[in-house]
Amino acid sequence: MSQRKRVAHAGSQNRVPRVSRQVVLDEDDDGDASYTQPTSSQVQKARENYTPVQVDRKVAEVVQFILIKDQKKIPIRRTDIVKHVIKEYKALYQDIMKRADRIFEQVFGLKLVEIDAKNHIYILINKLQPVPGEPISMCPGNPKTGLLFVILSVIFMKGGTVKENVVWNTLKKLRVDVGEKHEEFGDVKKVVTEEFVRQKYLEYLRIPHTEPLEHEFRWGQRAEKEVSKMKVLEFVGELHSQEPQSWTQQYREATSGESSQR
Structure with missing residues (x-):
């Protein structure tokens, strides 16, 4: 015990x-x-x-x-x-x-x-209370969780659905190129579209009637249950040196989600 x-x-x-x-x-x-x-x-x-x-x-x-x-x-x-x-x-x-x-x-x-x-x-x-300042279910010592958290942040800030090329371009700015084997993650695209999806942190869905075929990302069922949207917003705020309230729509959704989980 x-x-x-x-x-x-x-x-x-x-x-x-x-x-x-x-x-x-x-x-x-x-x-x-x-x-x-x-x-x-x-x-x-x-x-x-x-x-x-x-x-x-x-x-x-x-x-x-x-x-x-x-x-x-x-x-x-x-x-x-x-x-x-x-x-x-x-x-x-x-x-x-x-x-x-x-x-x-x-x-x-x-x-x-x-x-x-x-x-x-x-x-x-x-169910344990997160350590103050750390996002729920994110392990600082695990690079994959950092990668996942960045992707979840992009999706949340873009309204809950985002085309895959937006995610790939964001990761590329962070020097994580899906077209190259990464030293830490290996095949990045496989980690994101298979591992994170299988774990139900992400959904990777075909966009109908697109030629060539396109996909989009959404939060998966596990992310909805485990990850605090307020923590995501605080993370984005720190990156941009702004208060979470700066993003009105996202802040409203985050506070609503926090109260519903209590």
């Missing part, structure tokens, strides 16, 4: 994934066939069939499975949890997940959030 903060911080450091449904479901894609809603009698029977020790062990296995997935920022599907971990304990899925969620919150300072109710896809987000 004494390691709570350190473990949670480590989780946020390792946290730094959409291209399409095909990429999100990068394991075996069997939809949600592994899980059907049990009846109340099935739940009661399962509670009687398994001992508290057995259920405790299964809860621990689920927590471990999700933490391992989160190390690579892989969104977690209900069907994978059931198929690979819960298995014959399916009727107790809700009981097990509620207990796992309490462990994430109380022990690790994390929160399991469902970001796709239709396909039942989850991510872990950091």
Whole structure:
């Protein structure tokens, strides 16, 4: 328990994934066939069939499975949890997940959030208070998170959607050229359009009726849950030596987002 903060911080450091449904479901894609809603009698029977020790062990296995997935920022599907971990304990899925969620919150300072109710896809987000002056979920020692934060800032300041060439041109000004292999990031375009997208920090979408084909970026579901828009605005303000209030529309959106998260 004494390691709570350190473990949670480590989780946020390792946290730094959409291209399409095909990429999100990068394991075996069997939809949600592994899980059907049990009846109340099935739940009661399962509670009687398994001992508290057995259920405790299964809860621990689920927590471990999700933490391992989160190390690579892989969104977690209900069907994978059931198929690979819960298995014959399916009727107790809700009981097990509620207990796992309490462990994430109380022990690790994390929160399991469902970001796709239709396909039942989850991510872990950091519930601990950020260090003053540091943007939420950004790790100063990790260059990739800095790269991501710059891109999220561009998208936010441009109204929530931005063509990819705007992002590439911005990065080029920072001496990060997508046309060249970067010393720190390697293939920059692959990191941005595949890794960050798979982790659901970014969405990378085709723009209809464009020739040649163009794409645009938006904030992904994980960014919406994890990243403070006010921190983004403060970051931009520092770059331009201006107060966040200088950007009226963005400031209104940021303050609205802060209050809705409380």
